[in-house]
Amino acid sequence: MDWSDYEAALFDLDGVVTPTAEVHMHAWAKMFNDFLAARGDQSPYTDEDYFHYVDGKPRYDGVRSFLASRGIALPDGTPDDDPSAETVCGLGNRKNGYFGQVLAEEGIAPYPGSVRLLDALRDRGVPMAIVSSSRNAPDVLAAAGVADYFRTVVHGGVAAEQGLDGKPAPDTFLYAARELGVTADGAVVLEDAVSGVRAGAAGAFALVIGVDRGVGADHLRDAGADLVVSDLDELVPAGSTEGAGA
Incomplete structure (x- = not known):
């Protein structure tokens, strides 16, 4: 891939840079x-x-979305709801607690192929951003040791503060x-989720790359x-050398 045709790279995090999907x-x-x-309810979540x-x-x-699929109606509540609250926000905050525990106990490592691409793009001076729906993105980047690659991180908290609609x-x-100081027609979107790919397509970006991790x-x-x-290693420009990582 000839990255000289593009001005910036916008990465989803989970499933693209780090294997946090699990x-x-x-x-x-x-x-x-x-x-x-x-x-x-005896019908388990799968x-x-x-x-x-x-x-x-x-x-x-x-x-x-999941509650609607089961015909369950709960009040929205607010983002400040206690995790024990039987509200949409309460359940979301409850999940966040479980995520934090697993991340702290097990840690996370980036995909090696993704690090190779990050190194190659940084060597070429291509500005990079993380665009993640997860408010946990800064913690994941820090735990994975890759935060320094990205000039900006747009996560769920930033989206809420800025009044931005989420993916798709x-x-x-x-x-x-x-x-990053670029327009959509100069930027590449890299996504592994259908909703994220749809977001890239809807934004008329120069190139939307799907990363197939199982979808x-x-x-x-x-x-x-x-x-x-299937891996970002496939996008490393010819002639790039193995990087040492962040």
Whole structure:
């Protein structure tokens, strides 16, 4: 890939730079299954539910989407709700607690292929941003040792503060591009979630790259990916040398 054609790279975090999807999936499963069990609902939350209703969405939107799929209505509450609250925000905050525990106990390492690409782009002076629906993004970047690669991090908290709609709306990617001083037609979006690919396509970015970590290449192309890879190592420019990492 000839990166000289582009001015910036906008990366999703979970599943693109770091393999945090499993941490998120386990945290969501624990939270939702405990919640359903307490209600006497015998239909467990599954990985399929994660990919259909939660993956790539802002935390509270994921809660709303899953609850709607089960015909469960809860008040929205507010982001300040205690994790014990039976509200959309309360459940989202409850999940965040599980995630923090797993991250602290197990840590996280970036994908080696992703680090190779980050090194190559940094060597070429390509500005990079993280665009993640997760408010945990800064903690994950720090735990993975890759925070220094990125000039800006647009996470769920930033989106809330700025009044930006979450993926599949393009707002967070467009905001990140502006923060880097580039326009959409000069930036590349790298995403592994269908909702994120749709956001990149909706923003009319120069290139939308789908990273197939299990969603399926066809699904990513149908969502608007111009190119699908299985690992970011495939995007390292010819002639790049192995980097030492952040």
